[in-house]
Amino acid sequence: MTSRCKPVQGAGVQPDYVTDPDSQPVKTGADGTTTIKVRNQGLNVVTATLDTPPSIPAQTNRDEYLAMLSFVLPHLPE
Numbered sequence: 001m002t003s004r005c006k007p008v009q010g011a012g013v014q015p016d017y018v019t020d021p022d023s024q025p026v027k028t029g030a031d032g033t034t035t036i037k038v039r040n041q042g043l044n045v046v047t048a049t050l051d052t053p054p055s056i057p058a059q060t061n062r063d064e065y066l067a068m069l070s071f072v073l074p075h076l077p078e
Helices: none
Strands: 012-014 042-052 063-073
């Protein structure tokens, strides 16, 4: 994950947002990357979340950025 064209360490990546949204996110490393296992054939939705200090501290306690990637893996023949 990048923010302002720089790698972000510690962003949370949710590898299976649709069928397991409450699982523990995988954190990105210093280079902004992580490795996840794609669990499903068919629709997959991966999210990445980054929490930062608030841009307007009087109104919020943090800013949250969310990126989402959806893709379909074909079903294997039976």
